[in-house]
Amino acid sequence: MQKTDTVSGGTPALEKALSGDEELLSYSDGVQLMNEENLFLLGAAADRIRRKFCGDTVTFAASYYLNYTNVCAASCPLCAFYRKGNENDAYTLSTEQIVARSKIAVEQLGATELHIVGGFHPKLGLEYYENMMRAIKAEFARVTIKAFTPAEIFFIARVTRNSIKEVLLRLKSAGLDALPGGGAEIFHADTRKQIVIGKCSGEEWLDTARQAHELGLRSNSTMLFGHVEKPEHIVDHVIKIRELHGKTKGFTTFIPLKFSLENTLLEQKGLVTAESPSTYDLRVIAVSRLLLANVLNNISVYWVALGKKVAQVALSYGGNDLVGTAFSEEIFKAAGKAGGTSIQELATLIKEIRRTPVQRDTFFNPIRRVD
Template structure:
């Protein structure tokens, strides 16, 4: 029988992989949540942060066709699109005027016809039109794909994107950093080693990033623990990760669900356990852990703020990837005031931050 003192002692002694797996599989989720919350309060106190941002996907065309994804369309599909740099600039300026956003979160699919010059024009145009907007851009997966078709090194791609105006990587594409899982959920994407290597390169170049983990599909507990320790090791080497975001898999419109490999969304108990073990493993190495309301829903997000999470990620205006997968909360726009309410209802102090967690403004 796992007791709260067992969890506290494991944390005090420095959690090993073996101990973390034991806690994750044998301890009640409420015990893990309580200790994770105690740890979070020691690290960052009662603040809950988030950025006010707009999400613009430059294209939904993607040749990878991942079974985990409902967002992609093949080239020539009637719903396929590619946004021009001017369209992206227009969206940024509208979001700044209407919502006061400080960050552009921009990702897309693997479009085989795009050139490095397209991205250079896109980022430089945004910076010229709105120099105060932070561009948090492509995932390591996109960097890997485009480097291959452009016959460039991933480091060169990162250098050129940074020169054009890219400020940070979004951290997506990690999914689960285990090859036996990746061959099922993302069979044609790059491998785990490449995600870690490209993230390392970005940090070396001064491009900081978020880091993510997609859970609640075909992974086993040991995959989650292995993923967390890989993220921790990367952060210990580079100190380049700003925020760790566990993302609950939304299955409804994906091939994994249609093929019967996933029966439905993971239970709330797992949401709590994943968030709590993330804090217990990562400790203060990564100070901010996200309660990603677009994947778990706003009600559960508030619960996760009592289980080790202390960041609501962002307002995520115009988020489409989880919307296409069938997330009910992602269908509804949100505001700074609404995210602040989520924090306050569990007794936390909401603060709007910038991308780099250097400016914090308390929401009145």
């Protein structure tokens, strides 16, 4: 890529990002971009790199969110979703209920993907998860099942006394197609110990994702930002994703998720008093694009957490994907965010910023242009 003076005047790290070389940005480059770079120059650079790798299409999937249980052995201060099992609103779906919801997703809503995640239920055996996969595939052979984050897989392995590999192999043979990317949060222990309790470490998340990739299961990758993290922890996290993807090529996309505050322990304890400003959110997305350039091309903008208007702006700060329709989303809803939209509304949001909406499958293969 030719160096251009349309975004000149930036820090040395920004100059390096725009040099056209394939040299990856370093940790200290990333920290400089997080701490010092002019936001508009940063956005312009991220947009330029986005266009180079992804063109002007914005993709999204028709995805249905299915949260099979809110019962959780962990107690993460970042989470508004979990219940301990004795509350009135604790629930665990039966296989029949899951198939009934899948029917609505596939036949009424046109979902091509079921995004299935839940709490760390301490009493469910591996058979529960296998039966879920088999029952869905028996009815809807063509739907893609993207289920169980690396954090859930790690927990299921522990609680069912199986190896991670055994859990992944059994679920894959029962019908699992791909993994979502949740549970990554922030890998750095200084932040992680403040926001999660009872969840795997960053290293364990990465190792579980690696094992999934090596078995042919691709996955999303995520980062939850906008709570107690330091800018350095953002950079550290993205570089760890980059390093693993460089080895396995197993991530489909990177999704920086904005933290939603409402009803969380972080809010109740006064550890976080406000959600992050949109300027910070855009900076994180732009820096992610620049750090991942030449390695992982898809940067997804999660409109449920950002809000639709900021999500539109984020598509000009490095984003090339809107994740999906998020039919029936419950986890961010518990923290005060409205989820679920239509294919047409996502297409309209994209067309309003003069980009081309394309519905995709789970693996980023285009399905159709949406006019």
